Amino acid sequence: MAIIVQKFGGTSVGSIERIQNVANRVIQEVKNGNRVVVVVSAMGKTTDELVGLAKQLSSQPSKREMDMLLSTGEQVSIALLAMALQEQGYKAVSLTGWQARIKTEAVHSNARIIDIDTSCIQQYLQEGNIVIVAGFQGVTEAGEITTLGRGGSDTTAVALAAALQADKCDIYTDVTGVFTTDPRYVKTARKLKEISYDEMLELANLGAGVLHPRAVEFAKNYQVPLEVRSSMEQERGTIVKEDVLMEQQLIVRGIAFEDQVTRVTVQGLPRGLQALPTIFTSLAHRGINVDIIIQSITNNETSSVSFSIRTEDLPETLQVLQSLGGVKVEYESELAKVSIVGSGMISNPGVAAQMFEVLAECGIEVKMVSTSEIKISTVVAQESMVKAVEALHAAFQLEEAAALNS
Numbered sequence: 001m002a003i004i005v006q007k008f009g010g011t012s013v014g015s016i017e018r019i020q021n022v023a024n025r026v027i028q029e030v031k032n033g034n035r036v037v038v039v040v041s042a043m044g045k046t047t048d049e050l051v052g053l054a055k056q057l058s059s060q061p062s063k064r065e066m067d068m069l070l071s072t073g074e075q076v077s078i079a080l081l082a083m084a085l086q087e088q089g090y091k092a093v094s095l096t097g098w099q100a101r102i103k104t105e106a107v108h109s110n111a112r113i114i115d116i117d118t119s120c121i122q123q124y125l126q127e128g129n130i131v132i133v134a135g136f137q138g139v140t141e142a143g144e145i146t147t148l149g150r151g152g153s154d155t156t157a158v159a160l161a162a163a164l165q166a167d168k169c170d171i172y173t174d175v176t177g178v179f180t181t182d183p184r185y186v187k188t189a190r191k192l193k194e195i196s197y198d199e200m201l202e203l204a205n206l207g208a209g210v211l212h213p214r215a216v217e218f219a220k221n222y223q224v225p226l227e228v229r230s231s232m233e234q235e236r237g238t239i240v241k242e243d244v245l246m247e248q249q250l251i252v253r254g255i256a257f258e259d260q261v262t263r264v265t266v267q268g269l270p271r272g273l274q275a276l277p278t279i280f281t282s283l284a285h286r287g288i289n290v291d292i293i294i295q296s297i298t299n300n301e302t303s304s305v306s307f308s309i310r311t312e313d314l315p316e317t318l319q320v321l322q323s324l325g326g327v328k329v330e331y332e333s334e335l336a337k338v339s340i341v342g343s344g345m346i347s348n349p350g351v352a353a354q355m356f357e358v359l360a361e362c363g364i365e366v367k368m369v370s371t372s373e374i375k376i377s378t379v380v381a382q383e384s385m386v387k388a389v390e391a392l393h394a395a396f397q398l399e400e401a402a403a404l405n406s
């Protein structure tokens, strides 16, 4: 019998009716003759609400207690889904992350899964149960409860699919698949029939919230076939897999974007080997994620460096830089990062030039740029973000392309 892992996100389990709908989707797979492991997120906006409660008590709550708190959200939905299935006459059992033996590193709030001992899940499956596992959580060697970072239930599902050598992993969500860009912002966005792991990983890392980046990493490393599809509609979703043909000589597969970006510039750095390591090591020690970095030589004695961070990290970044002394710090907030992604870029020169031209025609100033083999990211004013995405979507013919592709 094949093993299938199904994952349902927060909106998909957002009410009792929706949990009943999920139960029906699970039963369909059981009726198809499969063994089913289900991963669910917390109901609706539960995780946000729990974060809100903590913030009322403390501006910097302990990360251990945050994990203790946030992990309760998923515990509610696994139990309710098990009840819904039992009510329809099916054997079902719910397991928290630690009961499912999902071992993580000892890092609170953003832990990586290091191992899953599947013997307990296998046993339940053999006894004819539908096994329902809480997403987004695990346990350390020392028995501490951890969480995997926001959106981490996707990663639980793919990691379980890899560990169980499942035949496939279906990610059910509130859109019908992976689109050329976020369909909530851009009406011309079109669903992709397929996308490669590498392209999906770039999109996820660059802000496309439809899949957790680590879930894509797991899927690629263990070659787990993934499908992203709707929990409400029956239509096929998007297949994420190793190799995908580039249709119609297309260069760009999708566009990702994220707001709340700040550019920080440090001027007057003494020339020499130590300035950069000092700044970036100090930031890394505080856990501040630095994204695009641009260094420029001002004159013989000094240089300057600009880098982008998440705006929420600005106060801590300024503290770190001030503690270094002797430098001038400036920053610009209300910026956004807009990125085009596609493996067709590898063999096509001039993609960056085209991107800059499109943005210039719209009167959008590019403030920072970074590239890799299959992506180009630009930092622009936050107020121009959606306009930039729409213009690039049209210029790189993503609307027509996806229509051909689906």
Ligand code: ADP
Pocket: 008, 009, 010, 011, 012, 041, 151, 172, 173, 174, 175, 177, 178, 179, 180, 181, 182, 183, 184, 207, 208, 209, 210, 211, 254
């Ligand atoms: P879930 O709760 O099911 O995990 P998420 O909210 O995490 O759902 O992810 C689904 C959302 O991802 C969609 O509602 C959509 O707004 C957003 N999204 C961002 N980029 C894309 C994209 N390229 N394709 C589809 N959805 C996207």
Ligand code: ASP
Pocket: 009, 010, 041, 042, 047, 048, 073, 135, 136, 149, 150, 151, 152, 153, 154
């Ligand atoms: N409930 C968690 C969150 O809201 C995990 C998830 O939904 O994947 O981030």
Ligand code: MG
Pocket: 009, 151, 154, 209, 210, 211, 212
């Ligand atoms: Mg999600």
